[in-house]
Amino acid sequence: MEYVTNRCNWQNSCTVEAKSPVDPCGGIYKYLEVFYTCQPGSCRPGWTWSGGRCFIFDSSQKNWTDAESSCKTLGGHLASFHSTAEYTFIRELIYTAAGSYTPAWVGGRENGTVWMWIDGSQFDFINWAKGEPNNAGGNNCVQINLKGQDYVNDAGCSHQFSFVCVRDP
Ligand SMILES: [Ca+2]
């Protein structure tokens, strides 16, 4: 007997198919062989797929470090983005979840004078708003949606905002 639980590695879109039907008359027990076909593009419940990664918005207000800790608890990190399309996706994810372009942390942080993403990906794209990063008061973390605007900002990491996490499927 083969158990079929968790065959999709927690992905939430699975199709159950009967590989061989039960023979009702053969007099021989034939168990139903079931396998799961995992759909590409599936994430755990509550997470949204984009480009091979899964994203989630958390509306609770935390400083950047605590937000990253929350994301790690969920198996991920604060989100990175690498194109205008990905940045726009994250903004729309927030809008869908919150009903507004709520200010939010993402995973960018200044390490010395070098900006990095906490998920370890290359800091190969950033669309700072005009005049940013302005380092006002020692701003070292990347916030989006400043005052609900299409605005990428360096903000003081101790400020409390909602946040977006990313993880692998
Ligand atoms: Ca800075």
Ligand SMILES: [Ca+2]
């Ligand atoms: Ca700033």
